Amino acid sequence: MSTQSNAPTTEDIELRSEIDRSLRHPVMFFFTSGAAWLAVSLVLGIIASIKTHNPAFLGEGSFIQYGRAFPAHINALVYGWGAQAAFGVMIWLMARLSRQPSRNTGTLLVAGHAWNLAVIIGTLGILSGHGTGKHWMEFPTFVWPLLLASYAAIAIWVVISFRVRRGDDAAYISQWYILAACIWFPWIFLTANLYVNVFDVHPLMAAAINGWYRQAMVLLFFVPIGIASAYYITAKITARAVYNYSYSAGGFWALAIIAPWAGFHAVMGAPIPMFLQYTGAAASMLAAVPLIFAGVNVLKTTAGNSETLAHSPSLRFTVAGIFGMIALAVLGVILAHPDAIRYSQFSLAGYGYDILALYGFFSMCMFGAIYFIVPRVTRREWLSRRLIRTHFWFSVYGVLLILVFCTLLGSFQQGAAQENFNQPWKQAVNSTYPYAVGTTFAWVAILWANIFFFIHLTLMWLRLGRRSSHPTLLNRDHSAFGPHGAEGDIDELENAKA
């Protein structure tokens, strides 16, 4: 049950700022290094996307051929950006919700550097021709233990800081989601890596478990963290309680029960037991239920607050992310159905689904969280609303373009052409061409959006943000709006109070 204290006590305010101060370095490290990996991933993604319709782009060097650039792009996106954004949000959110300042920032920073080292080695390994050929696990085989060890160093401190707040009778729903994600990740990661990379299992089962791993990473790591962030941001910014606690608890347990069964539909049609294929498909379709529960809950929390939505960057990004989640749910239902799999299994639809999950939903929620957390942690405000607006709108354009071109139209067109077995293969490739170009445009839009984000974030990291006690909002006249009090230099105001 989330209770909002209407008048925060001085002690509580001091505690909150102490938490923010203690976490400044690890959180900023994770966000900035994550953003750097996002940049790398976007560049590789554009190169890969251009190679799908123009293979001679930038020459025929082996480092950037599609078969290496594309796995490097996805792995950098997942482990470089996605995981680190998740870590940053995880540690801050758990600390804040449990009111536990962090004393282990040294460990967190070391673990973060180790994680980055592993991702660098892994990405360079893929680009230099030592990839393993297992999707989302293409880092050379020796990398995963290092990733797991650094993760352990981070997640254990998150779990340890879990507390139910004094005066509350239960933990916040975001805390449960974060705790769950912390526990699910090693379970998924260990299972997949042991079965696929260590044990000697039937080659088809290895491929099937790889498919399960990808879906489990989305549904049991990125989704819970995104939802946790969304619940927190919307409740905080609209200053309301979450719409319905039963929905949130029900949504959580629905996710926990359904999602681990999903993912095997990636190898539908392969000679593995029918039970696996169809259960995986059914669970992937049913996974829409918890997503829609959470989505409805969040959106209802913000209902009627269109002004806040217009003004707050965090809320805007988060709500856009939630719409992305609902689109993901619907898309999951479509793409998991055997009749659609016929066309979409070997088309760009799988990639489109991954990008919608990783960027259209997860990254948008993370951007919302980052726009919220960074000012509190650095005590500076974002410099330019225009940069934030550009970031937002071009991201939305990019996501919409990917949804339309890559996932929906392109994939089914490609699938239909492939199914048309009397026509030569050239037909299938040529019919995909316009959609491949559209996907490239989408990535260009996303890169454009994030260039401004990088610039902005770097300036904030260097503590060159606005020294203001008022947050940067997206519309000009806000002074009469909101509970921020008088506007002025944040440090001066504090010194005046003291």
Add this chain to the structure above:
Amino acid sequence: MSNQFSNHRDTPLRRFSAFWWGLAYFGIFGLVSALFYWQSGSPVDAVAQVRAADRYEVRAKVDAAQAELLPAAGVTDKLTNEIKAGPQATDQFVPGSESHKRAMEQLASGGDEGANEGFKLYTAKACNTCHGADTNRPISPAYPKLGGQNAEYLLAQIKDIHNGVRTNGGSAVMKGMTTAMNLTEDEMKTISDWVATADKPAVELTEGEGKNLYMAKACATCHGADANTPIMPIYPRLAGQNSQYLYDQMKAIKDGTRANGQSAVMKGIMANVSEDEMKILADWIAGQN
């Protein structure tokens, strides 16, 4: 820093059991995966296993059949041992053997001028390429060993082959060689004299059907009871000669293909000898039974 919200000293790490439980919970599905995997066993390549079982079956069958067909247990071992023992026992031209050492000493020291000269010619005129460096290891079983043969007989054969009087078997090949090498009569004599001093092919002639035939067909009257002491120097020694060569000569002499030298004399005798008998004789003289 403790405050009204929580006691910061109270962490699960301080409660150690909670820490270990937590760590176990962290990796429990990894541990259970390992347990499950080792319990169920890794997939040994089942096809390879089945094929291996097949092969063992086949091998057992072959072993049984061999045991049935071969006359005595360990006969292959006996043969192997004989082959291994062979060279040492007969002291043929095997690297490290006595005759090899002698030949090398001869080469090195210069030795008997005449003998050395003959050996040098033998090698220079490429006789060794067909008859072996030590004159007793021809490259084909159809070519004759020459070691220790009567010098007169050797000279007569070289001349007859060179002049086209003897044309059977590989004679044409040899004629080509002697022509190409421009063998003069003096050289022929030197070579023949030297070859006559080389070691005879070592052989043990046993009793048996071969010997009986040898005696019965009156071979001994010209070639000697031990097949190695012909009554005239123009007749060849036979003992230890290649069985195939012997057989070919007997046939050629019988049907007239070879008619040089004293062949006419032998032709009369060969009229009584059938081809099967020739085979038995050839094998016995070669020491192969």
Add this chain to the structure above:
Amino acid sequence: MTLKSFLFGMFASFGLAWLCMIAIPTAKMASLPPVKMSAEEDAEFYQRKTTGRVLNGAQIYAANGCYTCHSQLIRPTYLGSQIFRKDVAGVSNADVDTRRETHYDDYRGEEYAQLGLTRMGPDLSNYGYRAEAYAARTGMTAEQWTVAHLYNPRNEELQLGVQGEEIDMSWSNCPSQLQMFEDKDLVGQGDSLAININTTAMTQVVPREQARVLTDYLLTLKRDSALPESMNNAPQNAGAAATK
């Protein structure tokens, strides 16, 4: 909920799925019996060629991301119609029709079944036959054709049509695997797998070990042995269907 009930619920919900979907199926798939080619007692066992060199080729296939564009899966007809596409599921001509779906033993011996992510390029399950067919038409060996394709997939001179005409291959998006080739001095006749023999400069472009090993792997991709368990759903009259 309390922390204890939360942890228990997590363990139970994940554990049941893990057990039913991962642990037990993997254990069962580990002990599949070998497949016989027919129902007779002394029938041959189905065994794909997987020697060390071929497995190294599979590694290079994985490391260079061939699986991102090529699949190796012939799905049943209720899930896809690639079995009817020419030369993809087996050999089909006037005399014989060996097309069939993929069987679980088709990947035995490999470490990981490269089912593939997308089909931007054609399915490779029976690439061996296609390479041989192209080679027959162009007068090269299958190895030479494959190596030439790796060097430049958009090389029009390689692709001969039915009447020997050149086919436009400019639509192919397959990357040129130039890192698998090297320049070498031309000595004597030149390597049998050489790509560009330049007699003025006396150099030739020769495939490296990587290309040769990958070619070996690709040429063993022939998954159409007549296994009784894999149904051949091709229409009875193969010739008529192909010309429709």
